[in-house]
Each structure stands twice: as structure tokens, then as C-alpha cells.
Amino acid sequence: MEITIRRATIQDAAVLTLLGSRTFFEKWKDTTPPENMQRYLSATFTEEKIRDEIDDPSTIYLLAEENHAAVGYAKLLHTFPDVEIAESGIGYSCKNPLEVSRIYVSPELIGKSIGVKLMEKIFEIARDENCDLIWLGVWEHNPATRFYQRHGFVKAGSHKFILGDQVDTDWVMIKRV
Numbered sequence: 001m002e003i004t005i006r007r008a009t010i011q012d013a014a015v016l017t018l019l020g021s022r023t024f025f026e027k028w029k030d031t032t033p034p035e036n037m038q039r040y041l042s043a044t045f046t047e048e049k050i051r052d053e054i055d056d057p058s059t060i061y062l063l064a065e066e067n068h069a070a071v072g073y074a075k076l077l078h079t080f081p082d083v084e085i086a087e088s089g090i091g092y093s094c095k096n097p098l099e100v101s102r103i104y105v106s107p108e109l110i111g112k113s114i115g116v117k118l119m120e121k122i123f124e125i126a127r128d129e130n131c132d133l134i135w136l137g138v139w140e141h142n143p144a145t146r147f148y149q150r151h152g153f154v155k156a157g158s159h160k161f162i163l164g165d166q167v168d169t170d171w172v173m174i175k176r177v
Contacts, residue, residue, distance in 0.1 A: 036164025
């Protein structure tokens with residue numbers, strides 16, 4: 001499996017809209033009431049919104065492809081950590097952070113190292129842009145927490161993630177660059 005990772009362009013908005021909606025739905029369909037899911041998908045994954053985000057210099061979309069077919073993606077933001085409740089002894093102060101806002105792989109391809117390749121590209125971008133911290137929010141019961149730990153992330157605290165009328169707790173995980 002030959003996977004390439006590249007920065008997405010405006011021309012990728014339709015592909016990212018479909019891939020984002022499908023991967024989010026598949027990942028969370030069993031833990032999210034249908035009305036909350038539909039509301040989130042229709043507000044988050046529109047071509048216009050994705051185009052606007054790609055056009056925003058503070059946002060980076062990465063697209064993972066196999067034979068020019070989209071198989072995964074990541075959305076990165078230049079934002080500071082959103083920690084509501086901090087872990088004792090874990091500092092998360094920084095000057096130039098990078099948030100991994102989303103990282104998803106087509107469900108049928110999970111375990112094929114596509115997420116690893118996306119994460120490697122994220123680390124490369126963080127170094128190239130002189131970021132001093134990478135952070136992300138991940139649902140406290142998501143098995144992906146182990147993936148992030150294997151890549152050097154530690155829990156720095158938590159915050160709420162609101163999906164319609166559902167309120168979940170996300171771990172805020174950080175990695176120094």
C-alpha cells in the first residue's frame with residue numbers, strides 16, 4: 001500500500017466533505033443519537049465550509065491518498081490548548097502551538113499505518129513552522145488515546161465536547177516539539 005500525504009487545496013473540498021462526513025459518521029454512529037449526528041454533519045461538513053477553512057491561513061488540511069483516492073485526512077489549526085480542567089504537574093504553556101483538530105482514516109483501512117503517516121507529516125509541519133507544542137482533544141473512551149500515547153502525547157487535562165445536546169469529556173493531550 002503506497003500512501004502519499006499532501007496538503008489539500010480548494011479543489012479537494014468536495015472529497016474532504018465526503019470523506020470527513022463518512023469517517024465521522026462511521027466512527028461515532030454507535031455513540032451519538034441520530035439527531036445529534038445529523039445536526040453535526042450538516043453544520044460541519046459542507047463544501048463551502050471546507051473551502052473556507054482551506055482558504056484560511058491558520059488552517060491546514062492534509063489528505064492521505066492511495067492511487068489518488070482519498071483514504072484519510074487531518075485538519076490542523078494554529079490555536080492554543082483548550083484546557084478546562086488541568087492535570088496536576090503537566091504544563092501546557094506554549095508560544096506557537098499546533099492543534100490536531102481532526103485525524104480520520106477510512107474505517108476499512110484502520111490499522112494500515114495511514115494514521116501513522118499522517119502523524120509523521122503533522123510532526124514535520126510542526127517542526128517546519130517552529131511550533132513548540134502539538135495538542136488535540138480526544139474522547140476519554142476513544143481507543144485512539146493509545147495511538148496518541150504511542151506518538152508521545154500525554155494527558156494535560158480535559159474539556160467538554162458538545163455534539164448537539166450530548167456533552168462528552170475529551171482528554172486534552174499534548175506533545176512538546
